[in-house]
Amino acid sequence: MQFSNRLRMVKSSVQGAKSVSVYQDPGYCPRSRGLSTDENLPLLSTIGWNLNPHVHDARKRKALKVRNVVAERQRSMDVVKIERNGNLLSKRIAERENRCRVEFGWTLKDGTSGKNLDGNKDEIKWNKNFPIDQRVPNGNGGEIKQDGKAHKGERNEEGSNGNVNSLIGRNGYEGSDGNECKVKWKGNVRRGLEPDGNGGETMTGQSDADAGVSETKWNGNGFRDQDNIDEPDRNGGEIKRNANVIKDRSGSEELDENDAKCDRNVPGSSDHGEKVDKNGDEIECSGKNLSEKPDGNKAQQNKDATKHQKRDEPNNGFPRKTKTLGLLCRKFFLKVLEYIFFGDNKINLETIASSMEVEKRRIYDVVNVMEALGAMKKSHKSFYTWKGLDNLPSTLHALKIEADEEGIYEKVLMTQHIMTRFMEVPTRNEDANNASPNEAGPSQIHDDSSLSTTEESNSSGNNDSGSGSSKKSGSKKKENKRQRGLNSLTYLCRYFFKILIVGLDYQPDYKVSLDVASTILIKDPEIDGCKPPDRSRCRRIYDVANVLISLRLIERRMFTFGTKKIPLFVYCGPKIIENGQFDFFHHIRFNKLSVKLKNSEEKRAYEVEEENLEAFFRKQEEEKNKAESSNDVGEPTEKRSRIEETDPIQESVDFDKENVSTTLINQIIPSQGPIPVPAIRPQPQLIVQEPRFPQFVPPPFYPQGFLPFDPRMILLNSGNLLHNVNSPRTLIQQNNFNYLSVPYPLSSIPFFQQPYGATFDTASAYYATSTSTGNSFIHPENIPRPSAFNIDSILGARKIRGSNQG
DNA sequence: CACTCCCGCCAGGAA
DNA sequence: TTCCTGGCGGGAGTG
Numbered sequence: 001m002q003f004s005n006r007l008r009m010v011k012s013s014v015q016g017a018k019s020v021s022v023y024q025d026p027g028y029c030p031r032s033r034g035l036s037t038d039e040n041l042p043l044l045s046t047i048g049w050n051l052n053p054h055v056h057d058a059r060k061r062k063a064l065k066v067r068n069v070v071a072e073r074q075r076s077m078d079v080v081k082i083e084r085n086g087n088l089l090s091k092r093i094a095e096r097e098n099r100c101r102v103e104f105g106w107t108l109k110d111g112t113s114g115k116n117l118d119g120n121k122d123e124i125k126w127n128k129n130f131p132i133d134q135r136v137p138n139g140n141g142g143e144i145k146q147d148g149k150a151h152k153g154e155r156n157e158e159g160s161n162g163n164v165n166s167l168i169g170r171n172g173y174e175g176s177d178g179n180e181c182k183v184k185w186k187g188n189v190r191r192g193l194e195p196d197g198n199g200g201e202t203m204t205g206q207s208d209a210d211a212g213v214s215e216t217k218w219n220g221n222g223f224r225d226q227d228n229i230d231e232p233d234r235n236g237g238e239i240k241r242n243a244n245v246i247k248d249r250s251g252s253e254e255l256d257e258n259d260a261k262c263d264r265n266v267p268g269s270s271d272h273g274e275k276v277d278k279n280g281d282e283i284e285c286s287g288k289n290l291s292e293k294p295d296g297n298k299a300q301q302n303k304d305a306t307k308h309q310k311r312d313e314p315n316n317g318f319p320r321k322t323k324t325l326g327l328l329c330r331k332f333f334l335k336v337l338e339y340i341f342f343g344d345n346k347i348n349l350e351t352i353a354s355s356m357e358v359e360k361r362r363i364y365d366v367v368n369v370m371e372a373l374g375a376m377k378k379s380h381k382s383f384y385t386w387k388g389l390d391n392l393p394s395t396l397h398a399l400k401i402e403a404d405e406e407g408i409y410e411k412v413l414m415t416q417h418i419m420t421r422f423m424e425v426p427t428r429n430e431d432a433n434n435a436s437p438n439e440a441g442p443s444q445i446h447d448d449s450s451l452s453t454t455e456e457s458n459s460s461g462n463n464d465s466g467s468g469s470s471k472k473s474g475s476k477k478k479e480n481k482r483q484r485g486l487n488s489l490t491y492l493c494r495y496f497f498k499i500l501i502v503g504l505d506y507q508p509d510y511k512v513s514l515d516v517a518s519t520i521l522i523k524d525p526e527i528d529g530c531k532p533p534d535r536s537r538c539r540r541i542y543d544v545a546n547v548l549i550s551l552r553l554i555e556r557r558m559f560t561f562g563t564k565k566i567p568l569f570v571y572c573g574p575k576i577i578e579n580g581q582f583d584f585f586h587h588i589r590f591n592k593l594s595v596k597l598k599n600s601e602e603k604r605a606y607e608v609e610e611e612n613l614e615a616f617f618r619k620q621e622e623e624k625n626k627a628e629s630s631n632d633v634g635e636p637t638e639k640r641s642r643i644e645e646t647d648p649i650q651e652s653v654d655f656d657k658e659n660v661s662t663t664l665i666n667q668i669i670p671s672q673g674p675i676p677v678p679a680i681r682p683q684p685q686l687i688v689q690e691p692r693f694p695q696f697v698p699p700p701f702y703p704q705g706f707l708p709f710d711p712r713m714i715l716l717n718s719g720n721l722l723h724n725v726n727s728p729r730t731l732i733q734q735n736n737f738n739y740l741s742v743p744y745p746l747s748s749i750p751f752f753q754q755p756y757g758a759t760f761d762t763a764s765a766y767y768a769t770s771t772s773t774g775n776s777f778i779h780p781e782n783i784p785r786p787s788a789f790n791i792d793s794i795l796g797a798r799k800i801r802g803s804n805q806g
Numbered sequence: 807c808a809c810t811c812c813c814g815c816c817a818g819g820a821a
Numbered sequence: 822t823t824c825c826t827g828g829c830g831g832g833a834g835t836g
Contacts, residue, residue, distance in 0.1 A: 323812065361814075364827055381821070381825070487828060536829055542811055567809095 322605040323358070325543055326550030329366045330609040331356045333551070333588065336386055337616055345386040346379065365489060369547040372493035392553075392573065393580030396501055400576055403498035408520070409506065412499060415516050487537060493544045495521050500554060500571045511557070511568040517541060545569060552591040589617055 335352045339345065349367065353360040360382075367384060370376040374395045376384045403409065485491060499517050503510035518538045548554045553573035558565045572591075574582040 325811075359814085360825085361827075362812085364825095368827075489827075539811065539830080540828085542809095546811075 323362075325362075325365055325546040327605050327609060328356065328358060328362055329369075329547045329550040330606070330613070332363065332366045334609065334612055334616060337585065337613070340386065340388075341616075341620065347376065347384045347386050349382045349384065365543055366547055368489035369493045369544055372490040372497075373553075389584035390582055391580075392582045392584060393575060393577045396497065396573065396576045397578045397580070399494060399498050400501050400504075403502035406498070408498050409502040411520050412503060412512060412516060415519050487540070489540060489544060492521055492537070492540050493548075496541060496544050496548075500569055501576060504571060504576070509570075511570045513566055513568050514538070514541065514545075515566075517569065552588055585617075589613060 332352060335355060336347060339347055349360055349363050353363045356363070367376055371378070371384075373389060373392060374387060375389045375392075376386055379385045496517060499512055499520055500510075503512075518541050521537065521541060545554065545556060549556055553571070555570045555572045556567050557570055559568050560566075574580065574587065
């Protein structure tokens, strides 16, 4: 509770008064180029000007509805879950029509007072605190046993336990713990059950819904949502629910009423208690009882129920930092693990989204990346098949081959070189205004004269002139579609991976900056030159990167360049081997995030997710051990997790998983047991490495103005070229362009701290190679920015201009 | 101010 | 026609 309160953040409500960013500079914004200013105007809704308030309101309502739906689904999800015996939730909706019985149960943690509902139990014994164990024979001789005393069933009023479906109900943060608005299970819940006509049996009970790591059963408040929940499990058509089931029989208006009544110990009341729905289900009403009209398949997406849970919760009550994509990915992964654990590889996005308390839209971001990695495949609407990441090494191997064939490594190098030139220090006499980045590039002719079709299509995407013929619009549509595909997260992810892995064979410490990656991803330097990529796609790269980071497949490491820090991405996934196998669960378990999370909420959230994951694995192991108890010879437990000091993935050492610390974000714990493919970890940052730049063979393609360079060529002050590799000043100049064969060949700056490419002083035509001897050395501090390709900085300037323009 | 990236609008298309 | 999917950009949050 305290923590939840702490997490509450008041979302700033700055609206309207903000200046609007209008990207109208055709010289910079590829999408804007050649467009009229109207095309570049942001939506009115975003501006808030001249906007029909009704439209605006409608949008807001829609957004609100979406949020409500999410919350509603969450409630549904609470009811959907199953006992851990594998009664996997949500299978076929159609089956709900035939289900015979539904059990609502809470398994008791201490096991003293009742049986778990595992399996097809016929009865539940309740805690002795339960004064009444009322058995009502149903029409077919079945027994209905009802409720018990919940001794630990503290539930969130919202039913928004993000972990409701999780075996590990850690529930430690973001109010997802059911502790924010606790509903104490008062027990003493009595009710008269009406036998259903089908001989269905309803069991009500309650579990020790302790957020216990290993005991979490179904313990959420739930709306009955037949679309989600009314599905028999695979063990005989039972759904066991140990949730506070919300039942809306009379529509939203009654919710509060029911709510209020149910706060009391509910005596068996036909009004608020169980009712047989048309399918013969009985629904228990207990704890926080809300009722839902059992009127059919589409339970009214509850606005009202959500209403009261949302009203005090700006930003859904959770700080933004606890909703990061990386964190979401971790949660998602845990959910998937549960599915796998239950032997089901069909992932229902709706279910997952509900249980994670996020909009489905957010899930797509993760799913798309997973798809790109081959981990998931869409089966049908809202359902994906989990294929796993065990084949990741071979998947990446294939990607790497593709990358090689596409010459991506050369593109990377070339982009680095080209971008380097944006760091030119203008001569004193030179008007800085004339030295725009684009003009410096070898592809400038391209840039100016011929916008690529890509850009055209980009532009067309924003162009709503609509005056073209149908034929024209058809092709435009096609082009839009093509462009959309190129911008898809899946595509970007794969391409991003190609960029990140393609150089591993050449540079052991291969790393790529965001600027380089975004430039290559967003444009083909060969065609488009190295114009600044647009912001939007950079955002996508951030999205992809965050997911990959949370999966521990890449790392983002900060490198200093002068006074600036620039992030570089480093691959740290499994070794890329053809037909290699990879225990991804293992990988994600023992490779903790190495990034330092500054935000405490985010850090806490990550910790909780780590703990959840760990608890899941422990649970899994426990069960495994039980099964193999006879053979089990325990390893010495002295081996413990340790703080990673060297390359953490050098070897896989047996460690006692049970004692693995899961709270250290920066900790990397060697894995237990061998894994087929070790993970690649970046080198420790502080180790000075020899510059290891391969003898770069010029790529087979050359943009206009770009000529291959010879690493052995150096440029003398006279401008003549010489073959010499021994000189510290290794400058290559060909065709009016300067290339450096070896970036910072003799620089005292460690290579890993150096920016990509070389720093070039046009005034002196020297490369900075020495801090002590080179008269013309340009200290990094004197370089305006680590990369002029920093998108937002460029666009930020544009932004100002745009704002100035109106 | 720059960087990061969440949020939600809305186009496109599948169901 | 509905609604799922996901591209996209605004702007919030943070250092």
